[in-house]
Every structure is written in structure tokens, then in C-alpha cells.
Amino acid sequence: MSPPLPLSHGRRLSEDLAALPNLAKDGKMTVERLMRVVRGRGFPAVLAVLALPFVVPVLPGLSTPFGLAILIFGLHQALLRRPMLPRWLLRREVPEAAVRLLAQYGVPVIRRAERWLHPRLPALLCWPIFRSLTGLAVASCGFILTLPLPIPFSNTLPALGALLLAVGAMEEDGVFILLGWIVSLAAWAGLAILVWMGKFGLHHFLFRNGV
Numbered sequence: 001m002s003p004p005l006p007l008s009h010g011r012r013l014s015e016d017l018a019a020l021p022n023l024a025k026d027g028k029m030t031v032e033r034l035m036r037v038v039r040g041r042g043f044p045a046v047l048a049v050l051a052l053p054f055v056v057p058v059l060p061g062l063s064t065p066f067g068l069a070i071l072i073f074g075l076h077q078a079l080l081r082r083p084m085l086p087r088w089l090l091r092r093e094v095p096e097a098a099v100r101l102l103a104q105y106g107v108p109v110i111r112r113a114e115r116w117l118h119p120r121l122p123a124l125l126c127w128p129i130f131r132s133l134t135g136l137a138v139a140s141c142g143f144i145l146t147l148p149l150p151i152p153f154s155n156t157l158p159a160l161g162a163l164l165l166a167v168g169a170m171e172e173d174g175v176f177i178l179l180g181w182i183v184s185l186a187a188w189a190g191l192a193i194l195v196w197m198g199k200f201g202l203h204h205f206l207f208r209n210g211v
Contacts, residue, residue: 013038013045013170014110017052017103024099031069032090043083047073047138048110048166053098054145054159056105065092067145067155070162074139078132113167113176121174134177137184138165144187154194157187 016038023029023037038045050066050073069085076083124130141158161184168176 012110012114013048013167014107014114016045017049017107017110020103021096021100024094024096029094029096029099030090031065031085031092031094034094035085035090042170043073044166044169046083048163048170049102051141051159051162051166052106052109053102054155055109055163056102064146064148065089067142067147067158069142070145071139071142074135074137074142074162077135078139079135080128080131110167114171117167117171117173117176119172121177122172124174124177125169125172130177134165134169134180137181138162141165141184141187144191147191154190157183157190161187 020029020034020037023033034049035046038049047070050069053066069089072085072089073083124134141162144158145155145162161180163180164176164183165180168174168180
């Protein structure tokens with residue numbers, strides 16, 4: 001049985017991420033244990049940790065399960081419900097090497113964001129309609145992350161959108177929420193372009209081969 005992990009109190013998210021490699025040495029790091037490290041500061045911090053690996057990107061092979069977790073979180077938020085994850089997803093193991101890379105490359109990203117984060121535009125976080133819209137934006141980013149797109153960096157925009165929405169909610173910063181909405185829309189625009197290019201390429205191939 002893995003030893004208990006401390007909940008986050010009075011520390012910044014970057015400090016929790018920096019401590020992950022040492023915690024991973026104490027036992028198998030699962031999605032559930034990863035969540036417990038940061039849950040003391042709220043579910044938006046959990047969402048940020050799930051999205052961060054695809055912004056940097058350092059966790060090959062985990063895009064679908066982490067994307068599914070982001071999708072579920074977003075849907076629960078859109079319905080104004082407490083986020084929950086299925087047991088099989090909570091038990092998903094995160095390799096120790098991936099945890100070290102997450103700390104190495106993710107901590108600088110979060111530290112830069114922390115310099116700019118502060119409470120702004122409270123209506124975007126308090127009004128239920130805006131909270132639901134944010135949840136839908138998060139869910140849409142998670143949906144794109146679950147897609148098996150064989151294109152390098154195709155996960156970057158949706159992951160960045162989810163990360164901005166997460167840290168904005170965590171620090172009550174409406175400006176970051178707005179940026180997250182914009183980036184999530186850009187992610188869908190990018191997906192639409194990829195689909196159009198794929199259809200155009202297929203049509204061109206069939207035309208050239210007389211099919």
C-alpha cells in the first residue's frame with residue numbers, strides 16, 4: 001500500500017509539482033495519487049496537472065486517458081456538479097520517468113503563469129452561466145485530446161486552453177479564463193483545418209489515381 005500523501009496547504013502549485021519526483025519514489029504514482037498532491041487547492045489544480053503534460057509535452061501514450069479525465073471534469077463543471085473520475089482511470093499508473101519530466105519542464109511554465117495570476121473579473125467565476133461555459137470549453141479541449149491524431153503538437157492548443165482555464169479558476173483570474181476560451185476556440189479551428197486538409201488530400205489522391 002502506498003504511503004499517504006500530504007494535501008496542499010499554503011503552497012503554490014509550482015512547489016507541489018517540484019515535489020512530485022520525491023513522492024513518486026515512495027510508491028507507484030497513479031492518477032489518484034497525483035490528484036491528492038494538489039487537491040488541497042481545489043479541482044482546478046488537478047485539471048492543470050492533467051493538462052500540463054501536453055503543453056510541455058512529456059507524457060507520450062497518456063493523451064487519451066488524461067484527455068478523458070479533462071473531458072469528464074469539464075462536463076461535470078458545465079452541469080455545475082462536483083467533478084468525479086471513474087475508478088479505472090484513477091488507478092492508471094503514471095511512470096516515474098514521466099513524473100520527473102513533468103516536474104522538470106512543467107514547473108517553469110507554472111512559475112511564469114503565477115507571476116501574472118491574480119483575482120480579476122470575478123463575474124466570470126461566480127455567475128453560473130459563465131462557469132458552465134468554462135466547463136464546456138474544458139470538455140471540448142479534453143475531447144480533442146482523446147482523439148488519436150498522428151500529428152506532432154496537435155495536442156498543444158487544446159491542452160493550453162485547458163491549462164489556462166484551470167489556473168484561471170484556481171487563482172480566480174477572469175483574464176486567464178477569457179484567454180482559455182479563446183485558445184479552446186482556436187483548438188477547434190485548428191482541428192477543423194486538419195480535417196479539411198485530410199479530406200482535400202484524400203480527394204486529390206483519388207482524383208490523381210482515377211478512383
